[in-house]
Amino acid sequence: MKAVKNLDAIFNPKSIAVIGASRDINSVGYGILKNIVRGCVFESEHCRPFKGRVYAVNPNATEILKIASYPKITDITDDVDLAVIAVPAKIVPAVMKDCVNKGVKAIIVISAGFAELGKEGKKLQDDIKEIAEKAKIPLMGPNCLGIIRPSASINASFAPSTPPEGNIAFISQSGAIADSIIDWAIEHMFGFSTVVSYGNKAMLDATDFLEWLAKDEETKAIAIYMEGIDDGKRFMEVAEKVSKIKPIVVLKAGRTEKGTKAISSHTGSLAGSYEVYKAAFKQTNVILADTIEDLFDISKALANQPACKDGNIAIVTNGGGCGVLAADYCAELGLNVVELKKSTISKLDKTGKMHPAYSRSNPLDIVGDALPDRYYAAIDTLLNENYISGLIVIQTLQTMTNPEEDANDIIELSKKYPGKPIICAYMGGRFSKRGRYILESKGIPDFNDIKKAAKAMWALVERGRILKK
């Protein structure tokens, strides 16, 4: 049963057939074909047409979106790696048998109308699972969104569009969350290596995608939205291995338990399912996120910055209030806002760049009129100290502030100290945006919120702790 785990044809197909491709622009079958052929439905600069061969399968059409349409998949003469099925649920088994006869290497069933509908649907789902298992073909779905791989120019899904290319893989049990995240990602320039939405998990579960993505060179961090997993033990085995190679962050839904339970023992009533998941994540070094935003904030930091070797953090700011808040949030998260040594203060003094009234302690308030050279001197001096392992840089916009030059300096200094993570909090909006864009394009995570910056640093410290185990 477990032999069918080669997912290469799902992640890197050379040819794709869309069964149930349609000329009706409001149909799922049309959307999928358009995503493959054009790279997206809602157009943006990130849309890339699929470079391999594409086939439409629809007995009532000869051509859709300028792609030749065949009555059945078996009518296609060339090889087909991946079959994407979007036909009514009840004919999916027959279509899958055709796919098996054709010799496809993987199948994605987009169609809904399976286990989510109850008993009868479950039966239908078991049927298609059996067909796939017998033929030893990996089956993704049913009732799923599909897969998107921006860097490989693959959008075999009915998502509205294609997100920017990046180094974070997103595995989502929910299709709708993935849809919204893609729209959000385009607006916020948030890049993905892969977006997978696996639906009813008849055969392939989050664990299988996690296992494949561990080997994917494009992917530096893996973010998962999970409602539940069928084989918790296998997830733990795989997650333990994968988390040694790259960070895994999970947002788990279903934290509260409704309904009554017969209470037969203390442990029975106290061991709610979320508690068990939390324990499993902790034991396998999976980092737990709190909200959707948190999931991607943490993933962004982990994918782009080095792990922090311990919890010793320094904060540089040109605004006192933001510094105090940052120190509070860091302390609440268990980070150590280190006391600056006298030698460090004298080094700062010697740069000749400090304001007479600068704070001379951590958080290092370099005063509101700080120009780029003062930021540079402060960051350089602090990162050069062995006892400081990570840095949060806060910038508030004042009349003389230069967000762009500050950003370029931070990028330069991050290269000078490659082992030490930097997280930025450019506070503001319209006028700091340009600096923010420069930072993020070079892999320095920037947050317009100090608590988020502290949480991102916490995740890097956590990652450091995991790697030391």
Next chain:
Amino acid sequence: MYNSKMQLFDFNKTINLLDKYKIHYPKSKIAKTLEQAKKFAKEIRFPVVLKIISKDIVHKSDFGGVKANIKDEDELVSAYEGIVKSVKKKLPRAKIEGILVQKMEQGTEVIIGMKNDPQFGPVLMFGLGGIFVEVLKDISFRVAPINVHEAEEMVNEIKGSKILKGARGEKPVKISALVDLLMKVSKLSIENKKIVELDLNPVFVDEKSAKVVDVRIMVE
């Protein structure tokens, strides 16, 4: 979810199982009569605890089935009769197998438990006993099997671990004894898949040892 096939594991089998995994259970004997109870109490030595033993009773104290800190024979007589009367009144159809006479133990109360989770298998729980576990839900979990490091984390992770380490001038308890007990429960849970739930509640821990005082195993 409520599972109708789940039932309380027989008392003697439970004690044998604990013994097999070298989980120490206090000196105790099941008395069928008051005379026997008196005899056992003398053998074990006062103070003792009396507990109802019945397959039909999962929550003994809810039905007046437990009397603790019995110091002499007079107290034993009234405790024995009290238990029988209370149980017969509250649960007239319960089949009473006997009254357990057990040595009275003391220490800080903790609870160690296990629940067999449908997705993850046996999951271990640790917490301070009484109000801490029931009201404050100050508990930690790990999926079994666990290693020593994880067992230590379970103990250290709860907010109440400061109490175990000797808050307000108290002597710190023997944490290694709790870790050892957690490891044994982990092994027992992994090797006995029929166990659906297990409670060692309470476990009394002091500076020298951890003693399981009551145990409840639910099997399928």
